[in-house]
Amino acid sequence: MTTISTEDSVDCVVIGAGVVGLAVARALALSPKFAGKELLLLEAANGIGTGTSSRNSEVIHAGIYYPQGSLKAQLCVQGREMLYDYCEQRGIGFKRCGKLLVATNEAQVAQLQGIIAKAAANGVNDLVLLTREQARELEPQLECVAAVISPSTGIIDSHALMLSLQGDFENAGGLTVLNSAVASVFISSGAIKIEMTDGTKIFTKTLVNAAGLSAPMLARSMQGLNPQFVPQEYYAKGNYFTLSGKSPFSRLIYPVPEAAGLGVHLTLDMGGQAKFGPDVEWVKSADDLVVNPTRGDAFYAEVRKYWPQLQDGTLIAGYAGMRPKISAPTEAAADFMIQGPLEHGIAGLVNLFGIESPGLTSSMAIGAVVAGMLN
Numbered sequence: 001m002t003t004i005s006t007e008d009s010v011d012c013v014v015i016g017a018g019v020v021g022l023a024v025a026r027a028l029a030l031s032p033k034f035a036g037k038e039l040l041l042l043e044a045a046n047g048i049g050t051g052t053s054s055r056n057s058e059v060i061h062a063g064i065y066y067p068q069g070s071l072k073a074q075l076c077v078q079g080r081e082m083l084y085d086y087c088e089q090r091g092i093g094f095k096r097c098g099k100l101l102v103a104t105n106e107a108q109v110a111q112l113q114g115i116i117a118k119a120a121a122n123g124v125n126d127l128v129l130l131t132r133e134q135a136r137e138l139e140p141q142l143e144c145v146a147a148v149i150s151p152s153t154g155i156i157d158s159h160a161l162m163l164s165l166q167g168d169f170e171n172a173g174g175l176t177v178l179n180s181a182v183a184s185v186f187i188s189s190g191a192i193k194i195e196m197t198d199g200t201k202i203f204t205k206t207l208v209n210a211a212g213l214s215a216p217m218l219a220r221s222m223q224g225l226n227p228q229f230v231p232q233e234y235y236a237k238g239n240y241f242t243l244s245g246k247s248p249f250s251r252l253i254y255p256v257p258e259a260a261g262l263g264v265h266l267t268l269d270m271g272g273q274a275k276f277g278p279d280v281e282w283v284k285s286a287d288d289l290v291v292n293p294t295r296g297d298a299f300y301a302e303v304r305k306y307w308p309q310l311q312d313g314t315l316i317a318g319y320a321g322m323r324p325k326i327s328a329p330t331e332a333a334a335d336f337m338i339q340g341p342l343e344h345g346i347a348g349l350v351n352l353f354g355i356e357s358p359g360l361t362s363s364m365a366i367g368a369v370v371a372g373m374l375n
Contacts, residue, residue, distance in 0.1 A: 022363075042196075244314045247274035324354060
C-alpha cells in the first residue's frame with residue numbers, strides 16, 4: 001500500500017477497485033487527457049476485486065437478453081469482443097465454451113424464438129435453434145424439448161483479468177491505494193475534495209465513483225450533488241451451489257430467463273468444476289452473503305428439469321454474490337446508469353450505478369465510455 005500525504009492534489013481519482021473500477025482507471029490512464037498525469041485508484045478493502053467482482057459466475061456474456069438500445073445490450077456486445085481480444089493478447093485464461101439455453105416444456109419454445117430475435121436486434125447473430133436430438137448430441141445428459149446454442153458465450157479467469165488491468169493502470173503511471181475508505185466528498189466550482197475515514201484529504205478535478213454496491217451511498221455523501229441524481233439501491237443476493245464430482249456438461253446450461261435473473265443455471269470454472277446458480281433472493285443488506293443450505297432444496301427441482309440424473313446430496317452450499325440493483329423487486333431490471341456532467345451538471349464527475357450483470361463482460365467498454373465522457 002502507498003501512503004498519501006495529509007493533503008494531496010491529483011488529476012484524477014477513481015473510487016472502487018472491482019473489475020469495473022479497474023477497467024475505468026486503466027482506460028483513463030491510457031487516454032490522451034491523462035497521459036503523464038497523476039491518477040489514484042482508491043479501494044476500501046485490503047485487496048482489489050474482493051466485492052461483487054469476486055462473487056460472480058465469471059461468464060463472458062454474448063449480449064442476448066437485454067433490451068434493444070440499452071447500455072447493457074450495447075456495452076455487453078462491445079465489451080465481449082474487447083475482453084476476448086484482451087485475453088488473447090495478455091494470455092489471460094478464458095474459454096469460448098458456448099452455452100445452451102434450454103426449453104424444458106413446449107410453452108417455452110416460443111420464448112427461445114423471442115430470445116433469438118432479441119439477440120439479433122442487439123447484434124448477436126450467431127444463435128442457432130436446436131431440436132431436442134441436436135442438443136443431446138452436444139450434451140447427452142441434457143433433457144429439453146428444444147435449445148438455442150450461443151457459441152460466443154464463454155468463461156474467464158476474472159482475478160487474472162483484474163491483475164492485468166491493475167498492471168496496465170500502474171504501468172501507465174497510476175497508483176492503486178488499498179485500505180482507503182472514503183468518508184465524504186465535497187464539490188465546489190472547479191474542485192472536488194475527498195475526505196478519507198483516516199482524515200486524509202485529496203483534491204482533484206476528476207472523480208469517478210465506481211464503488212459498486214456502495215456507489216449510491218457514496219454519491220449521497222457528495223455535498224454539492226443534488227440528491228435527485230442518486231438512485232435508491234436494492235440488493236438481490238445470488239446463492240451458488242457447487243456440484244460434487246465431475247461435471248456432466250462441457251458447455252454452460254441456462255434455462256429460459258426468470259424475473260430478476262437468468263434461472264438456476266449451470267456454469268463452469270476454468271478448472272471444469274460445475275456450479276449451479278445464482279438464484280434470486282432479495283435482502284436488506286449488502287453484507288448478507290451467507291448461503292442458507294436449505295435453499296439447495298429448490299435447486300434440485302429446478303436443475304432436474306434439464307438434468308434429471310442429478311443425484312440427491314450432490315449439491316454443496318458454495319458462495320453468494322450480491323447484485324447492485326437500482327430497481328425494486330416489483331420493477332423491470334434497470335439499465336446501467338453511467339451518469340456524467342451532461343446529467344448532473346458537475347464538471348469532472350462520473351457516477352456508475354446499477355452495474356450488475358453483464359458488468360464483468362462490459363467492463364472494458366464501460367471504461368471506454370467513461371474515458372470518452374472525461375476527455
